[in-house]
Amino acid sequence: MTSSQKSCLDNDTIAAWIFLAPALILLSVFVLYPIAYLCYLSFTSGSFTRAGIHWVGLKNYWRLMVSPDFWQVIWNTIYFTVATVLPSLILPLGLAVLLDQTIALQGLLRAAYFIPSITSLVAVGLGFRWLFQTDGPVNGLLNVVNIAPIPWLQDPIWAMPVLILLSIWKQLGFNLVVFLAGLQTIPLNRYEAAELDGADSWQKFWYITLPGLRPTLIFAAVTTAIFTLRSFEQVYVITGGGPLNSTNLLVYYIYDQAFAQFDFGYAAAAATILLGVTIVLVSLQLKVSEE
Template sequence: MKPAISSSRSDALAAWLFLSPAIVLLGIFVLWPMAYLLYLSFTSGSFTRSGLRWTGLANYIRLLSVPDFWQVLQNTAVFSVATVIPSLVIPLGLAVLLDRKLALRDLWRTAFVLPSFISLVAAGLGFRWLFQTDGPINGLLSPLGLEPIPWLGNTTWAMPVLILLSVWKQLGFNLIVFLAGLQTIPASRYEAAELDGANRWQMFWHITLPGLRPTFLFAMVTTAIFTLRSFETVYVVTGGGPLNSTNILVYYIYEQAFSQFDFGYAAAAATILLGVALIFVYLQVRVWDVES
């Protein structure tokens, strides 16, 4: 019995030894920043000689009493939901289509995946040029007799432009994910279903979707996180305007921290963002588990 116990302890020690570099890095770059962020959210002041002062829940009370913060939360919810849904549906449909034997299939795959390699800043600058008042998009509308639309200066159209940019940017990544997921579904299932007289829609609903459950969950979570941290698109394209209509939570945090230098208040907003992200991911996982 003693040799078995000794062997077990040696295995445990070896496991912790191999895991220790990852645990140290996780603690330094993830756990410590999160703990320090939480601490900052209960303070006020700046990183100067005067230092930080403990203020308790004052930043959170102030945060929840500011009307702009509630508008920012609403903008974040609209932006996230309106981005996540098409960012999953469109790549899934394209993946099913491009998984078949088509003419120039590899060329089509490359064309759809290319946007994922473009930086968000470059993509934002391109969309800002496309949708400016005298830009190419309005140039296409003028022959139709339509007046130029101030896309980025209008509270109705600025958010849809950001959503379109985010969906386009996420399309290539999710397409790769779904194409990889489709390769894990055995072809024998489709052959058996075809012999049983199932049509394409029935095979998609009863074979493809169930087979893509883990893939779909991964794509859903990563897309949700992508939308919640979409700082570059807002910064480059709209700057949170017009009239705060495109100001989402991550950009609001940046403004409070590096424009107003209100670090405690910004840390409280960042803590709210972290909580929203965790709740969002948790609900997605729970809903998916229930449906499974």
């Protein structure tokens, strides 16, 4: 390599770093530094409203491991996530297959299903709280068919399904658009060949549509799981974690420990666990997508 070529490479490297510098600075300030500080806080005690911060090592993580409340929150979060993610994939997938056909009002139906995705979650939460209050419209409809009113938001059994229903409804439109985009990538000649071989609608869906949507399904599953894991607004607006801690999810638990109990180190330890779970989910998505 001649000296002139080396000089050109050096100039290109310098230019590349100059163009990357703004993005790297923003990434460091708003992503890397907060993550590093979060991990540091998880090994400390004290708060910004008391006398300083003190290093306590793994004490906060041990407190999490032996806390019954934390394990109930973990169970609540797992239940909420599984019960939300599966319908949030199955329902929009079925709708996407139907709306991918030539039907009347196709554009209007697509827009109508997408509207929940762009609606404020706080506004939706307030609407659901009104719908499911003891003297609300839902119990009014049950009364018409002679079913006794259900205390939806005061009963530990029924409060979580209300949050799950809201989350499914909120996520449906986004996943619908994702699946519709995925369906456009499947070549039509595959379906034509299957028809010539005598395949019915179910066989075409099972052997052509699902395999063709594999990357899309992985993306939708991971993004829905992350959206569900970070659920906060619906808990804050509708139930506040109650009744009897039955709807207390991990993000709301972190918020409560940090800004109600002012136990920032303990909250940071719980947030670090949530961060680790999210990183694992994203890593799985990338690994599966590469296969």
